[in-house]
Amino acid sequence: MFSPKATRMPISLPSIAVMTALGLMLSGCSEEKAETKEIVRPVKVVEVAGAGEARKLDYSGSVRARTEMNLGFRVAGKITERHVNIGDRVEPGDLLARIDATDYQLAVKSAEASLVAAEKQVDTTRLAKERAEQLFAKNVTSKSQLEEATLSHDQAVSTRDAAIASLDQAKNQVRYTDLKSDQNGIVTAVNADIGQVIGSGSPVVTVAVDGEKEAEIAVPEMDIAKFRPGQKVTARFWSDDGLILDGQVREVAGSADRLSRTFTVRVSLPKDQRVLLGMTATVETAGESERRVISVPLSALSEKDGRKIVWVVKRDTATVHAREIVVADFSGDGVNVTQGLQSGDIVVAAGTQFMSEDLKVKLPDTEALSAQAETQLVR
Known part of the structure; x- marks a missing residue:
C-alpha cells in the first residue's frame, strides 16, 4: 500500500539572500518613519538684564537772557545811521540807530505855523467878543450877537489848543527818529541796516537785558x-x-x-x-x-494684529511665544520698552519673521547668554 510522505522543496542560497535583503529594507523604512525628527530652528537671542537705573529725561538748549528787548522806531522812515554791532554793551540813553528826520522836522514847522495862525485867531475873536460885550451893555447890539462873538472866541481857543497838541506831537516824532536804549544789556541781533526803509515798530536791534x-x-x-x-x-x-x-x-x-x-x-x-x-x-x-525702560535691539521688534510684540523664548521648553510690549521711544541703541519685559527674559533678536507660536528653537550656551546680558544696554 502506498503511504504518502511530506515532500521538502530544496531552498537555494540565492533565495535566502533575496528574502534577507527584503526584510532589511522593510525594517529600515519602519525605523526611518519612527526616527522622523522635530524641526528645531537656531536663533539669535539677547537676555534682558535688570533695570537697575531709571532713565532721566535730558534735553539740550541754549542760554538766553530772561528779558530780551526787540527795539524799533516808533515812526517809519529810512535808516541813516547805526551805532551798535552784535556783542556791544549798551546803557540807558545810548544812541542805537537813527532814521531820516527831514519830513518830521517839516511837520514841526507846519505845526508851528498853524499854532501862530490859531493864536492870531484867538486874539481876533477875543477883541470881537470884548466889543460885543461893551455894545450889549449899552443896548446897542442884541444878545444873539454877543453869543455869536463868544462862540467864535471859544472855537478859536479850541483850535489853538489843538494846534499846540499837534506841535507837541510833531516834536515827539522828531525825537522818535533816534532809537535809544533804556536798559543795560548786550546787543544780540541787528535786524535792519543803513539805507533800509522800515515801518513803525519793526525790530531793528535786539538787546539782552542784564x-x-x-x-x-x-x-x-x-x-x-x-x-x-x-x-x-x-x-x-x-x-x-x-x-x-x-x-x-x-x-x-x-x-x-x-x-x-x-x-x-x-x-x-x-x-x-x-x-x-x-x-x-x-x-x-x-x-x-524719570522713567524706567529696557532697551532691546530694533531687529527684535515685530507687529502682530496691529500690536507691538517681541518673541520671548521659554527656557524649560525652548519654545517661542509672542509678548505684547509698550514702546516708549527709539534710540541709537534700539527700542526703549516700558512694559512687557522683565529681567531675565530671553528675546529673539534676529529672524523674527520666521517665528511662530510654540516654535521650538535652539538656544546658545549659557555662557554666551550671560555675556550678552552683561553688554545689553538697560537705562
Missing part, C-alpha cells in the same frame, strides 16, 4: 507732562564739564511749535559769571520725572 539768565529747551509732546513750573532740574554745560547748576522750571509753553511740534520750556539759572549768553546747556529732570 540780570537773570535762563536755559531754553524744546521738549517733545510725549515728555512735556514731565515738566511743571517750579520743578527742580539740573543744568550742565558743554563748555565746562565741571559747571553744574541747580535750576528751576519757570515757564512751560501752552502750545507746541507749528513746525517742530515741540514745547518751549524755560529754566531759571542762578547767577554765575561762568554762564554766558548763547552757551549750550543740557537740562536734566529730577527723580520724579
Whole structure:
C-alpha cells in the first residue's frame, strides 16, 4: 500500500539572500518613519538684564537772557545811521540807530505855523467878543450877537489848543527818529541796516537785558507732562564739564511749535559769571520725572494684529511665544520698552519673521547668554 510522505522543496542560497535583503529594507523604512525628527530652528537671542537705573529725561538748549528787548522806531522812515554791532554793551540813553528826520522836522514847522495862525485867531475873536460885550451893555447890539462873538472866541481857543497838541506831537516824532536804549544789556541781533526803509515798530536791534539768565529747551509732546513750573532740574554745560547748576522750571509753553511740534520750556539759572549768553546747556529732570525702560535691539521688534510684540523664548521648553510690549521711544541703541519685559527674559533678536507660536528653537550656551546680558544696554 502506498503511504504518502511530506515532500521538502530544496531552498537555494540565492533565495535566502533575496528574502534577507527584503526584510532589511522593510525594517529600515519602519525605523526611518519612527526616527522622523522635530524641526528645531537656531536663533539669535539677547537676555534682558535688570533695570537697575531709571532713565532721566535730558534735553539740550541754549542760554538766553530772561528779558530780551526787540527795539524799533516808533515812526517809519529810512535808516541813516547805526551805532551798535552784535556783542556791544549798551546803557540807558545810548544812541542805537537813527532814521531820516527831514519830513518830521517839516511837520514841526507846519505845526508851528498853524499854532501862530490859531493864536492870531484867538486874539481876533477875543477883541470881537470884548466889543460885543461893551455894545450889549449899552443896548446897542442884541444878545444873539454877543453869543455869536463868544462862540467864535471859544472855537478859536479850541483850535489853538489843538494846534499846540499837534506841535507837541510833531516834536515827539522828531525825537522818535533816534532809537535809544533804556536798559543795560548786550546787543544780540541787528535786524535792519543803513539805507533800509522800515515801518513803525519793526525790530531793528535786539538787546539782552542784564540780570537773570535762563536755559531754553524744546521738549517733545510725549515728555512735556514731565515738566511743571517750579520743578527742580539740573543744568550742565558743554563748555565746562565741571559747571553744574541747580535750576528751576519757570515757564512751560501752552502750545507746541507749528513746525517742530515741540514745547518751549524755560529754566531759571542762578547767577554765575561762568554762564554766558548763547552757551549750550543740557537740562536734566529730577527723580520724579524719570522713567524706567529696557532697551532691546530694533531687529527684535515685530507687529502682530496691529500690536507691538517681541518673541520671548521659554527656557524649560525652548519654545517661542509672542509678548505684547509698550514702546516708549527709539534710540541709537534700539527700542526703549516700558512694559512687557522683565529681567531675565530671553528675546529673539534676529529672524523674527520666521517665528511662530510654540516654535521650538535652539538656544546658545549659557555662557554666551550671560555675556550678552552683561553688554545689553538697560537705562
